[in-house]
Amino acid sequence: MSTDYQQARAALGVRLRELRESCPGSRLTGTALAARLGWTQSKVSKLETGRQTATADDLRAWAAGVEQPESAAELLSRLGGLESRIRSWRRQLAAGLRPVQDVHNEAQAGATVLRAWESSWVVGVLQTPDYARAILGSFAELHQTPRDVEEAVRARMKRQEGLYDPGRHYQILMWEAVLHTRICPPLVLVAQLDRLQGVIGLDTVELGFVPLEAALKIPPGLGFWIYDDRQVVVETWHAELWLDDADSVATHLRVWEALRASAVFGADAQRLIGRARRAIDA
The missing domain is CATH 3.30.870.10 (Endonuclease Chain A)
Incomplete structure (x- = not known):
């Protein structure tokens, strides 16, 4: 896996964390988001730290889970950039x-x-x-x-x-x-x-x-x-x-x-x- 790819995946993780922490109403913890999405807390952690590559479905679910569905397009665009390098x-x-x-x-x-x-x-x-x-x-x-x-x-x-x-x-x-x-x-x-x-x-x-x-x-x-x-x-x-x-x-x-x-x-x-x-x- 290239260094550039790792950096891009980590940057996506940072953006996911920003969206979670800016959830409308109150700051959403990783544990609370995992419960909303029916995921393990470790999956949320891995995605935010760039240790796991999100799927398109993961990103759509994330955008909905943090009550910012309009961010899905941006997240999917970032994923497209990743997949143009590693498929x-x-x-x-x-x-x-x-x-x-x-x-x-x-x-x-x-x-x-x-x-x-x-x-x-x-x-x-x-x-x-x-x-x-x-x-x-x-x-x-x-x-x-x-x-x-x-x-x-x-x-x-x-x-x-x-x-x-x-x-x-x-x-x-x-x-x-x-x-x-x-x-x-x-x-x-x-x-x-x-x-x-x-x-x-x-x-x-x-x-x-x-x-x-x-x-x-x-x-x-x-x-x-x-x-x-x-x-x-x-x-x-x-x-x-x-x-x-x-x-x-x-x-x-x-x-x-x-x-x-x-x-x-x-x-x-x-x-x-x-x-x-x-x-x-x-």
């Missing part, structure tokens, strides 16, 4: 996997230069349908989301249309470990490796791999996308971070450049894919 999987996946894919399709369609680093799996824009099905299915199980896997796979495949757009350029880096990760059946991984070999010839894609034995300037860390040097999307286990402040973008660009310095491309990248292919057959 929890619990909330995003409430309607299934497909809507999340649509959001990423739109984000990538609006970018011209797309840089990526991935250390855990093949990036979505280069996945085969079967590989995508395995990845998305595992996340549906992890987050216990509605299982609209097939719709999500179709949406992810649509994203690949951008690979053939001459006005778009993809600069994708992955750790060699991605080529060996058995997140799917062996035959599915074989087809995925074949797909990557074919991508290397596209003039819109610069595909590189950081070998396992390469000297690294920085640890592999989490995967991320950078869109037109203006926005970064980082995926964690509990949420996605959507960052557009200059410092965050600059930091991720430096990370990407440091990893690129250890990467191989072209024929050398093909050799790494071939090594992974042979390991499956062994």
Whole structure:
């Protein structure tokens, strides 16, 4: 969770406390508000101290509970600002996997230069349908989301249309470990490796791999996308971070450049894919 996000959540908590303490008629205690709302007192405390992120329903209830319903719009606007930076999987996946894919399709369609680093799996824009099905299915199980896997796979495949757009350029880096990760059946991984070999010839894609034995300037860390040097999307286990402040973008660009310095491309990248292919057959 970013420091900026923590500060914004704490600021929201301060505003919630101000509204409680300015309740018309008399100062309302946290215990009294909790009783009004049917909450525990600890929930009120966590929201006011920025240790818990409020939901939209929480904020509407708070505004009503402190007898200032007109403040709901302001509180929801503050929450929107938080969620423009961190988007929890619990909330995003409430309607299934497909809507999340649509959001990423739109984000990538609006970018011209797309840089990526991935250390855990093949990036979505280069996945085969079967590989995508395995990845998305595992996340549906992890987050216990509605299982609209097939719709999500179709949406992810649509994203690949951008690979053939001459006005778009993809600069994708992955750790060699991605080529060996058995997140799917062996035959599915074989087809995925074949797909990557074919991508290397596209003039819109610069595909590189950081070998396992390469000297690294920085640890592999989490995967991320950078869109037109203006926005970064980082995926964690509990949420996605959507960052557009200059410092965050600059930091991720430096990370990407440091990893690129250890990467191989072209024929050398093909050799790494071939090594992974042979390991499956062994």
